[in-house]
Amino acid sequence: MTAEAVKNRNQTVDSTLPGNAEYDIIIIGAGPGGYVMAERAGHLGKKVLLIEKEYLGGVCLNWGCIPTKTLLNSAKHYVHAKEAPNFGVTTGDVQFDLTKAMAWKTEVIETLRGGIAFTMKKNKVTVINGTAKFLGPRKVQVGDKVYEGENVVIATGSSPFIPPIPGTEQLHVMTSTDILSIDKMPETLAVIGGGVIGIEFASFFSSLGVKVDVIEMLDEIIPFMDRGQAKEFRRALKGKVTFNLGCRVTAIDDHTVKYTTAKGEDKAIDADIVLMSVGRSPNLKDMGFEEAGLDFDRRGIKVDEQLRTNLPNVYAIGDVTGLSQLAHSASRMGEVALNTICGKRDRFRMNAIPWAVYSMPEVAGCGLTENQAKDAGHNVETASLPMTMSGRFLAENGKRGPGSVKVVKDADTDVLLGVHMVGAGCSEMIYGAAVMIEAELRVKDVQEIVFPHPTVGEVLRDVMFAL
Amino acid sequence: MTAEAVKNRNQTVDSTLPGNAEYDIIIIGAGPGGYVMAERAGHLGKKVLLIEKEYLGGVCLNWGCIPTKTLLNSAKHYVHAKEAPNFGVTTGDVQFDLTKAMAWKTEVIETLRGGIAFTMKKNKVTVINGTAKFLGPRKVQVGDKVYEGENVVIATGSSPFIPPIPGTEQLHVMTSTDILSIDKMPETLAVIGGGVIGIEFASFFSSLGVKVDVIEMLDEIIPFMDRGQAKEFRRALKGKVTFNLGCRVTAIDDHTVKYTTAKGEDKAIDADIVLMSVGRSPNLKDMGFEEAGLDFDRRGIKVDEQLRTNLPNVYAIGDVTGLSQLAHSASRMGEVALNTICGKRDRFRMNAIPWAVYSMPEVAGCGLTENQAKDAGHNVETASLPMTMSGRFLAENGKRGPGSVKVVKDADTDVLLGVHMVGAGCSEMIYGAAVMIEAELRVKDVQEIVFPHPTVGEVLRDVMFAL
Numbered sequence: 001m002t003a004e005a006v007k008n009r010n011q012t013v014d015s016t017l018p019g020n021a022e023y024d025i026i027i028i029g030a031g032p033g034g035y036v037m038a039e040r041a042g043h044l045g046k047k048v049l050l051i052e053k054e055y056l057g058g059v060c061l062n063w064g065c066i067p068t069k070t071l072l073n074s075a076k077h078y079v080h081a082k083e084a085p086n087f088g089v090t091t092g093d094v095q096f097d098l099t100k101a102m103a104w105k106t107e108v109i110e111t112l113r114g115g116i117a118f119t120m121k122k123n124k125v126t127v128i129n130g131t132a133k134f135l136g137p138r139k140v141q142v143g144d145k146v147y148e149g150e151n152v153v154i155a156t157g158s159s160p161f162i163p164p165i166p167g168t169e170q171l172h173v174m175t176s177t178d179i180l181s182i183d184k185m186p187e188t189l190a191v192i193g194g195g196v197i198g199i200e201f202a203s204f205f206s207s208l209g210v211k212v213d214v215i216e217m218l219d220e221i222i223p224f225m226d227r228g229q230a231k232e233f234r235r236a237l238k239g240k241v242t243f244n245l246g247c248r249v250t251a252i253d254d255h256t257v258k259y260t261t262a263k264g265e266d267k268a269i270d271a272d273i274v275l276m277s278v279g280r281s282p283n284l285k286d287m288g289f290e291e292a293g294l295d296f297d298r299r300g301i302k303v304d305e306q307l308r309t310n311l312p313n314v315y316a317i318g319d320v321t322g323l324s325q326l327a328h329s330a331s332r333m334g335e336v337a338l339n340t341i342c343g344k345r346d347r348f349r350m351n352a353i354p355w356a357v358y359s360m361p362e363v364a365g366c367g368l369t370e371n372q373a374k375d376a377g378h379n380v381e382t383a384s385l386p387m388t389m390s391g392r393f394l395a396e397n398g399k400r401g402p403g404s405v406k407v408v409k410d411a412d413t414d415v416l417l418g419v420h421m422v423g424a425g426c427s428e429m430i431y432g433a434a435v436m437i438e439a440e441l442r443v444k445d446v447q448e449i450v451f452p453h454p455t456v457g458e459v460l461r462d463v464m465f466a467l
Numbered sequence: 468m469t470a471e472a473v474k475n476r477n478q479t480v481d482s483t484l485p486g487n488a489e490y491d492i493i494i495i496g497a498g499p500g501g502y503v504m505a506e507r508a509g510h511l512g513k514k515v516l517l518i519e520k521e522y523l524g525g526v527c528l529n530w531g532c533i534p535t536k537t538l539l540n541s542a543k544h545y546v547h548a549k550e551a552p553n554f555g556v557t558t559g560d561v562q563f564d565l566t567k568a569m570a571w572k573t574e575v576i577e578t579l580r581g582g583i584a585f586t587m588k589k590n591k592v593t594v595i596n597g598t599a600k601f602l603g604p605r606k607v608q609v610g611d612k613v614y615e616g617e618n619v620v621i622a623t624g625s626s627p628f629i630p631p632i633p634g635t636e637q638l639h640v641m642t643s644t645d646i647l648s649i650d651k652m653p654e655t656l657a658v659i660g661g662g663v664i665g666i667e668f669a670s671f672f673s674s675l676g677v678k679v680d681v682i683e684m685l686d687e688i689i690p691f692m693d694r695g696q697a698k699e700f701r702r703a704l705k706g707k708v709t710f711n712l713g714c715r716v717t718a719i720d721d722h723t724v725k726y727t728t729a730k731g732e733d734k735a736i737d738a739d740i741v742l743m744s745v746g747r748s749p750n751l752k753d754m755g756f757e758e759a760g761l762d763f764d765r766r767g768i769k770v771d772e773q774l775r776t777n778l779p780n781v782y783a784i785g786d787v788t789g790l791s792q793l794a795h796s797a798s799r800m801g802e803v804a805l806n807t808i809c810g811k812r813d814r815f816r817m818n819a820i821p822w823a824v825y826s827m828p829e830v831a832g833c834g835l836t837e838n839q840a841k842d843a844g845h846n847v848e849t850a851s852l853p854m855t856m857s858g859r860f861l862a863e864n865g866k867r868g869p870g871s872v873k874v875v876k877d878a879d880t881d882v883l884l885g886v887h888m889v890g891a892g893c894s895e896m897i898y899g900a901a902v903m904i905e906a907e908l909r910v911k912d913v914q915e916i917v918f919p920h921p922t923v924g925e926v927l928r929d930v931m932f933a934l
Contacts, residue, residue, distance in 0.1 A: 032920060040932065061858070065921045070862040074554040081548045081558050087541040088568025091548050092559015101555025108862045115856075328920040335914075346915070354919040364919070389582075391528070395537040395575045428892055431918045431927075432899030438916045439906040447802075448813070449905045451898045452821040452831070453499060453795040454532045460898075465507065 023049045025341065026140050026149030028132040028287075031058020032327040033318030034155035035116050037334025042123025044342065049147055050125050051132040051140065056116040058157055060327040062109060063177040068200055070108045071180075072358050074101040075207045079360060086398060096208050098185050105180075136292040137311050151313045151341050154294075154301060155330065156287060158280040158319035167252030173274045176201070182273070186210055190257045190271035192249050194221035196357050198277035199237070203359030206240040213269050215244045215259055222357065226369045226406055226420040228384070233363050233422050236402035244269075282320045305347040306340040307333050315340075329353055352437040356427035361402050364430035367418030367437045373408050381411040383466035385459050387423040392454040397424055405459045407443075409467055414442040419460065429457050443467050490516045492808065493607050493616035495599040495754075498525020499794035500785030501622035502583050504801025509590025511809065516614055517592050518599045518607065523583040525624055527794040529576055530644040535667055537575045538647075539825050541568040542674045546827060553865060563675050565652055572647075603759040604778050618780045618808050621761075621768060622797065623754060625747040625786035634719030640741045643668065649740070653677055657724045657738035659716050661688035663824050665744035666704070670826030673707040680736050682711045682726055689824065693836045693873055693887040695851070700830050700889050703869035711736075749787045772814040773807040774800050782807075796820055819904040823894035828869050831897035834885030834904045840875050848878040850933035852926050854890040859921040864891055872926045874910075876934055881909040886927065896924050910934050 025041050027034045030052035038050045055062045074096070081094045120127050130142040134154065140147050160175035162168050174182075176197050189205050191198045194216030206212040214221070220230045221243065234243055246262030257269045282300040295302045295310035300322025307315045315337040318330030332348060339346035354366035373380045387393045387403025394401070403423020409416050419433035436446060443464050451461040492508050494501045497519035505517045522529045541563070548561045587594050597609040601621065607614050627642035629635050641649075643664050656672050658665045661683030673679040681688070687697045688710065701710055713729030724736045749767040762769045762777035767789025774782045782804040785797030799815060806813035821833035840847045854860045854870030861868070870890020876883050886900035903913060910931050918928040 043932070060920070066858045066862065069859055069921055073863045074556060077547060077551045077554045077556040080544060081551050081556055084544045084548050085567070087544045087571055088564045088566075089541060089544040089548055090560075090562045090564060092561070094551075094559075095557045097555045097557055099555075100552070104554055104862075108858070111861060111866060112858050326920070328917050328925075331920070332917045353917045356919045356922070391533045391575070391579050392536055394578060395533065395571075396540045399578060425892070425895055427919060428895055428922050428924055429898075431896075431916075431922065431924045432902050434916050434918065435899050435902045435906070435908075435913075439902070439908060439912070441902075441906060445906070446902075449898075449901050450795050450799045450820045451901065452823045452894060453527070453793070453798070454536055455823070455895050455898065457895055457898045458795075465510070 021138055021148040021150045023047045023126075023147065023149035025049070025151045025153060025338075026147055027051065027153040027155055028134065028140060029058060029155035029157055029318070029320075030056045030116070030127070031155060031157050031318060031330060032060045033157075033330030033334045034058070034153070035120070036331040037153060037155070037317065037338050038125045039119050039123050040335060041338050041341075042120070042125040044338075048123075048125045049149060050120065050127045051142055052127065052129060053131045056113050056120070056127070057109075059177075061112055061116070063180055065327055066109060066112060067105050067180050068176075068197075068204070069358050070105040071101060072200065072204055072360075074104065075204050076360060079207050096185075099183070102183070132287065134288040134292050134294070137314050141288075151315065153334070153337055154289075154309070154314070154316040154320055155318045155334070156283040156320045158282050158325060160276065161279045161281045162276055163278055165249055165251060168276060170252065170254070172255065172272065173252055173276060175276055179273065179275055186272035188271045189213070189273050189275060190215060190269050191275045191277060192257070193276070193278035194218070194243070194245070195277060195279065196222065196355075198275065199357055200359050201275055201277065202241045203237060206237070207360055212241045213244060213271065214241055215247050215249055215257065215269070217246070217248050219246050219262070221245075222363070224355075224369075225363065225365065227371065229363065229404060229406060229420050229422050232402065232404060233361070236361050236422070237359070280319065280325055282322055284320065305336075305349075307337040307348060308340065323348070324350065324353060326353065326355060349438075352434045354430040354434045356430060358427055361423050362425065362427045363422045364426045365418070365420040366430050366433040367416070368408055369418055369420065370406075370408050373410070373417050378417060379411040380408060380417075381467055382406060382408050383463050385463045385466060387456060387459055389462055390454065390456045390459045393423065393456045393459070405463050407460075407463050407467065409443050414444055416441055416443055416446060421460075423456070425456055429460065432457065433460070488605055488615040488617045490514045490593075490614065490616035492516070492618045492620060492805075493614055494518065494620040494622055495601065495607060496525060496622035496624055496785070496787075497523045497583070497594070498622060498624050498785060498797060499527045500624075500797030500801045501525070501620070502587070503798040504620060504622070504784065504805050505592045506586050506590050507802060508805050508808075509587070509592040511805075515590075515592045516616060517587065517594045518609055519594065519596060520598045523580050523587070523594070524576075528579055528583070530647055532794055533576055533579060534572045534647050535643075535664075535671070536825050537572040538568060539667065539671055539827075541571065542671050543827065546674050563652075566650070569650075599754065601755040601759050601761070604780050618782065620801070620804055621756075621776070621781070621783040621787055622785045622801070623750040623787045625749050625792060627743065628746045628748045629743055630745055632716055632718060634721075635743060637719065637721070639722065639739065640719055640743060642743055646740065646742055653739035655738045656680070656740050656742060657682060657736050658742045658744060659724070660743070660745035661685070661710070661712070662744060662746065663689065663822075665742065666824055667826050668742055668744065669708045670704060673704070674827055679708045680711060680738065681708055682714045682716055682724065682736070684713070684715050686713045686729070688712075689830070691822075691836075692830065692832065694838065696830065696871060696873060696887050696889050699869065699871060700828070703828050703889070704826070747786065747792055749789055751787065772803075772816075774804040774815060775807065790815070791817065791820060793820065793822060816905075819901045821897040821901045823897060825894055828890050829892065829894045830889045831893045832885065832887040833897050833900040834883070835875055836885055836887065837873075837875050840877070840884050845884060846878040847875060847884075848934055849873060849875050850930050852930045852933060854923060854926055856929055857921065857923045857926045860890065860923045860926070872930050874927075874930050874934065876910050881911055883908055883910055883913060888927075890923070892923055896927065899924065900927070
């Protein structure tokens, strides 16, 4: 939080500004930050203007979460059909039809986009299509027109970061957006960057038989994961994906990706498609932020825990803040900003935000990892159990189904600090851990909660008894 | 709770009994009540004797939860393979191989049984195979030998109840145990009783193409479900299953099931197999309970909230208490009994025990239904949303994928009272509702918890904003 933001924290609506603006809230950007905030604000009777330069739903719906999970679901159908004989189901020849899978992906996107449009209408949110220019507090320009709002919310999101490597301008060097529109499966894929986006695509393509190489600069994939589980996860993907860790890409020469290993050796991989997934940058350019005196740097717009910027009645939410690049963080930030506008006490807490990777297997987590908890000065105790402890997991994934649940607690207070999972289906389980951590439950409390049998989730209960 | 039980509530170990018994705890029955209690007690260093007359894991592992869920998983593979073209995956002819599915079911059971045996050994629990006779406090006989324990825990479970209908003795009239060993798929199946067991088998067989009729005496299936969701659930099963509600079976004459409708008409259905699933009765006979002066009736052994019976240091847990016929209730009862033995305060609470039906679609719930909450005198407010509100659910289940989430709150206190779900995957989601209800969260609290996007679970968060 910046000094200005702190100073601004307890400030209410700036009374020096003229009242009776056309809108109560103007939101720039209709991603999961902007449209959720617009919906909730409209529901409360606020007059809301939502400005979007491309499609309702933003990157998340159109080129992110939703298309990737829809395609991963198709890939899961392929893998499950292939594995079905293990469970007594014969299927004949199983084939992946990229055109059909892409068509379903498009249909899902369009259905959800229609759903958001309907929700906006139902909640009386005015939506306009166009590129917004922020003129300062209260004023936003779209085309020739200047709109006035008591509050302005900047939710402009982020874009794929393209590192300055020679050769990235070639057509077969793609971002996560580009690769969602391919019309032919590649035979080989090089993924540059072993973060969430890179790994989900690596899982998708490799499970369909594409030869995939991941090149990652760090010594392990998914940097924010528990280190032990990241290794377990990588091993579960291995055999299908080749990992080149501690390697730095130096150039992409036609289809050849050149890189230097940790030991300094020069190597190269040939790939039909090269996916650049080294990270995303906040969208800060050409929107008038600098001219308006907004406090930001290359990591994002500076905000306090109520998502207030340094300018009065100007908020920023979502990826553009650089605080968290998750759709659900953006939505929650929008809710906190709205509560703040409405005079309700709320704050954006980072300690219990769950995350998930929708690969095969899935991974998910919430709260502190063992290392983070130690760094934060806790007297840490951890326990871990394999997912195959669950009868249901065994029945559905086989005896060698990869997966584990690890929990981190403060040994002095018995308070649960973190839950970390690898294994099929864990993306739908992790929210319960967010409930536990938000409610500041002790391990002793969780031990008294009854989990249904037979479920995979029971491993999370069992591991509480291993602490 | 009986008067005796209440009187006994604060009683500690009966000091008139001689000390230094061979075992700290003798447990009769190695189902999910008995073996979980044995494991936890052994882990704490207690000397435990576990007596089992058949197989470790009891009904749940050998003839209940685990085999049914394993078979239902095979059926899900069959249905998913059939539906795979919708998601861009083509297959050849999809066939269900009963022999292979049954073999996998057996392998799962044997693996888990081995797991329990290993856990018992690791926790130094003595396991003996035999039929126990309860001789009163401290004393249990197996064969010729009398074992002594400071505490005795009765965990003898329940058995399928066969109503006095003519014809039930025929070989093709089966209990849930019998039907798990068939070696040929029937063409037609009549299910008598529309509770959890009946519906799971109806879903299993109908999804594999068997013509299934359910005959239920009440006017709706799954009696403890939210009434609106039970109807929605039944509709989702319809088309594949024929429901005959408000009907009473009068006789089973060879393959003809004769019944009387609500209007008093006599009707009949022909079926290759007739499944009797009208309920389960506690196992109370021929075990010496009456002679020993144990307080019980046909519904079960009477216990207080610490699972104490009327006899000193004698506990009863699981189905035999008649309190709750759920494996996870039994396990929790075992934990509460153990805590009580160890002098730790604990009590078996019924308000947040989740349940699930593993059919297609799944259903699950936790806490009070709308009607239960009204009956309990709450000022009730409810909200409901379809599962297709979730982008992930839509992507994975299609636009007409059945499902909903309904929540019940106390309007005066804002406290969440119940969560009820219909839809694929909800069995793994419901535990989070148990956490919320156990932690006595208000709807306002849940609104501040971040759920991962895109997940199906998000509908549970969204519905909190519809209250």
